[in-house]
Amino acid sequence: MDILRIATAGSVDDGKSTLIGRLLYETKSITKDKIEALEAASKRKGLDFTDLSLLTDGLIAEREQGITIDVAHIYFNTPQRKYIIADTPGHFEYTRNMVTGASNTSVSIILIDSRNGVSEQTKRHYYISSLLRTENVVVAVNKMDLVDYSEDRFKEIKESFESTVGKSGFEGQNITFVPLSSLYGDNITTVSEKMSWYKGEALLPILEKIENKEARIGAHEVPARLAVQNVIRPKTTEYHDFRGYAGRIASGEFQVGDQVIALPSRQISSVKSIIKFEQELTSAKAGESVVLTLEDDIDISRGNMIAKVGQAPEGTKAVKAKVCWMDSTELTAGKTYFLQHGVNVQKAKVVSIDSVLDVEHFEESEDRTDIKLNEIGLVNLKTAGEIFVDKYENVPTNGAFILIDPMTNNTVGLGFVQ
Amino acid sequence: MINKNIDTVSELNNRTDFESNRSFPRQLEDEAIYIMREVAAQFEKPAILFSGGKDSITLVRLAQKAFYPGKIPFPLLHVDTGHNFPETIEFRDKLVAELGLELIVGNVEDSIREGKVKEETGKYASRNALQTVTLLDAIEANKFDACIGGARRDEEKARAKERIFSVRDDFGQWDAKKQRPEMFEMLNGKIEVGENVRVFPISNWTELDVWNYIKEEKIEIPSIYYAHQRQVFFRDGMIWSDSEFINKSEDEVPYEATVRFRTVGDMTCTAAVSSDADNIDQIIDEIIGAEISERGARIDDKRSEAAMEKRKQQGYF
Numbered sequence: 098m099d100i101l102r103i104a105t106a107g108s109v110d111d112g113k114s115t116l117i118g119r120l121l122y123e124t125k126s127i128t129k130d131k132i133e134a135l136e137a138a139s140k141r142k143g144l145d146f147t148d149l150s151l152l153t154d155g156l157i158a159e160r161e162q163g164i165t166i167d168v169a170h171i172y173f174n175t176p177q178r179k180y181i182i183a184d185t186p187g188h189f190e191y192t193r194n195m196v197t198g199a200s201n202t203s204v205s206i207i208l209i210d211s212r213n214g215v216s217e218q219t220k221r222h223y224y225i226s227s228l229l230r231t232e233n234v235v236v237a238v239n240k241m242d243l244v245d246y247s248e249d250r251f252k253e254i255k256e257s258f259e260s261t262v263g264k265s266g267f268e269g270q271n272i273t274f275v276p277l278s279s280l281y282g283d284n285i286t287t288v289s290e291k292m293s294w295y296k297g298e299a300l301l302p303i304l305e306k307i308e309n310k311e312a313r314i315g316a317h318e319v320p321a322r323l324a325v326q327n328v329i330r331p332k333t334t335e336y337h338d339f340r341g342y343a344g345r346i347a348s349g350e351f352q353v354g355d356q357v358i359a360l361p362s363r364q365i366s367s368v369k370s371i372i373k374f375e376q377e378l379t380s381a382k383a384g385e386s387v388v389l390t391l392e393d394d395i396d397i398s399r400g401n402m403i404a405k406v407g408q409a410p411e412g413t414k415a416v417k418a419k420v421c422w423m424d425s426t427e428l429t430a431g432k433t434y435f436l437q438h439g440v441n442v443q444k445a446k447v448v449s450i451d452s453v454l455d456v457e458h459f460e461e462s463e464d465r466t467d468i469k470l471n472e473i474g475l476v477n478l479k480t481a482g483e484i485f486v487d488k489y490e491n492v493p494t495n496g497a498f499i500l501i502d503p504m505t506n507n508t509v510g511l512g513f514v515q
Numbered sequence: 516m517i518n519k520n521i522d523t524v525s526e527l528n529n530r531t532d533f534e535s536n537r538s539f540p541r542q543l544e545d546e547a548i549y550i551m552r553e554v555a556a557q558f559e560k561p562a563i564l565f566s567g568g569k570d571s572i573t574l575v576r577l578a579q580k581a582f583y584p585g586k587i588p589f590p591l592l593h594v595d596t597g598h599n600f601p602e603t604i605e606f607r608d609k610l611v612a613e614l615g616l617e618l619i620v621g622n623v624e625d626s627i628r629e630g631k632v633k634e635e636t637g638k639y640a641s642r643n644a645l646q647t648v649t650l651l652d653a654i655e656a657n658k659f660d661a662c663i664g665g666a667r668r669d670e671e672k673a674r675a676k677e678r679i680f681s682v683r684d685d686f687g688q689w690d691a692k693k694q695r696p697e698m699f700e701m702l703n704g705k706i707e708v709g710e711n712v713r714v715f716p717i718s719n720w721t722e723l724d725v726w727n728y729i730k731e732e733k734i735e736i737p738s739i740y741y742a743h744q745r746q747v748f749f750r751d752g753m754i755w756s757d758s759e760f761i762n763k764s765e766d767e768v769p770y771e772a773t774v775r776f777r778t779v780g781d782m783t784c785t786a787a788v789s790s791d792a793d794n795i796d797q798i799i800d801e802i803i804g805a806e807i808s809e810r811g812a813r814i815d816d817k818r819s820e821a822a823m824e825k826r827k828q829q830g831y832f
Contacts, residue, residue: 167676172668176534179721197697326553327552345700375583497699501703
């Protein structure tokens with residue numbers, strides 16, 4: 098059984114929390130005590146309907162202000178599949194939050210209020226979905242009840258999205274438009290009679306058909322990479338000479354007998370066994386946490402990478418990357434950070450900044466020496482030791498890194514290798 | 516496999532037939548093992564917070580798998596309120612012996628004796644809130660820099676917002692607004708001396724995932740999870756287990772009933788459910804059909820709408 102990860106993004110009043118509440122409600126994922134608690138809380142707030150958004154707004158400040166502050170994770174399932182929704186706030190530190198919520202998802206649902214149409218927020222959300230190369234984008238035109246379920250209004254919004262947002266730099270992306278009303282449940286699980294002009298499917302059936310991105314990353318043709326998390330040496334009588342390399346396969350597939358190369362030592366051996374607890378496997382693919390043993394004793398330690406011979410990434414100390422900045426203290430040229438690529442941490446210095454995009458106004462500037470919160474910059478970095486990255490567009494699970502501020506230890510940026 | 520037939524959606528009215536409710540998604544285990552391994556690599560002195568409940572038992576299993584054929588590189592830390600179900604303690608000691616683990620116990624009793632916390636009084640007196648002080652003391656005394664816990668995001672809405680690596684300051688406090696962003700799988704465990712991290716490897720599991728995992732892995736759990744005869748009494752619409760630790764009023768008369776526990780905290784804050792489920796399949800059936808959420812049986816969460824968030828800010832696990 099698989100798990101589909103979804104991110105939802107929208108502006109303050111697009112009804113995102115209501116949509117999620119509706120999905121939970123329609124899939125019978127809310128228990129009676131929670132519905133009762135919701136009804137009571139809605140009454141206390143003086144509402145004459147059950148406010149489904151109270152389900153996800155979990156922090157005291159959020160409930161007081163009626164807004165979402167931090168990414169919340171919500172779980173529901175349909176007969177065949179499980180879903181994890183990362184609900185990201187639309188207005189508050191949107192780049193930081195949306196990137197956090199959407200980094201691992203196969204689908205982004207972008208909400209638009211049918212009365213307001215495409216907003217600046219919509220553009221930002223779409224831009225981030227493209228930057229992350231999210232394979233599926235569902236543009237949910239919500240609150241159709243407030244525009245009399247008008248086909249013309251829906252078409253207008255669709256055209257406006259296509260023309261103002263433009264083409265993404267990511268050709269394989271699927272974009273689907275759905276008109277809906279979360280409040281009344283129109284086009285959520287089944288096609289609504291109130292919009293007989295709409296020839297597409299309801300939201301949930303669309304989600305049910307989306308292919309999980311994990312399946313693609315684990316395909317045999319994708320170059321295989323495993324970052325070593327721990328070296329396992331039990332030193333017991335039974336496993337006296339055992340030496341295994343524990344890690345989660347980042348991409349592709351490893352088979353017993355594969356010729357592999359350890360990086361950075363560049364020593365070559367072959368896979369002797371693939372161990373998953375008490376099982377021995379003949380092959381394992383992306384996403385699986387395994388222990389590999391090799392035929393020869395070669396130099397491998399924590400943070401190193403094992404790749405298949407002939408498809409190994411080249412080592413580099415110079416990286417060009419798009420960096421999303423997430424900290425109130427700006428990134429500055431000349432400063433040194435920790436760069437964490439998978440489980441490999443290296444010191445990295447910002448050599449230069451080619452350009453910076455202000456996602457607030459979509460203005461690009463080239464003569465900058467810093468990147469501010471919520472901006473995205475094209476940056477040249479120099480690392481202290483070699484790192485073995487792929488371009489994000491080729492192998493996403495080996496093409497991203499985080500930057501950590503050595504002063505605060507905070508995660509301050511996310512980089513996509515170009 | 517995804518059923519390409521859209522009819523699945525219109526069949527949503529019967530949750531008991533959901534195939535997805537009957538099997539455990541293995542990605543969740545891979546993710547949890549990855550997290551366990553990061554903890555071992557990134558921290559000097561991690562511990563598993565062990566309550567004797569099903570979630571912490573699951574953590575032990577995951578740790579066992581993560582380092583196999585090596586041993587679990589963490590001790591277990593149990594914060595003992597002194598009001599435990601005896602079955603839980605018995606189970607704990609057996610598990611520790613079987614796996615050859617180190618067990619460290621922090622006693623709430625000691626914190627009370629040292630005058631650090633005051634025993635609650637009255638009908639609802641519980642040591643649940645007092646545990647926080649004992650936990651923070653145990654972390655400090657043992658210099659733990661990471662504590663692995665079995666909290667899940669589906670349990671409660673403040674938990675739905677917590678990260679996998681959740682950094683706590685010197686006072687064990689959680690600041691929801693200053694959480695580190697977590698992207699892709701990368702976990703940043705860098706901290707200052709005095710700070711520590713709470714780690715939640717089963718963040719993305721639901722209650723049913725845990726039960727299906729216990730079933731598929733044939734994991735042993737304390738007997739109180741299964742239906743048994745017990746002296747109970749009724750209070751505030753819930754079934755309480757009768758014990759010397761609970762102050763009953765005169766009209767709260769204990770009677771014998773067939774019950775089981777869906778969640779296991781200490782005896783003063785865990786309500787029982789009326790149930791005949793005496794094996795794992797029946798428990799799973801019961802949960803699929805349940806109308807009450809898991810934490811609905813936690814008396815401690817009912818104190819206010821924001822009860823959990825407030826306790827977390829103060830360092831509660």
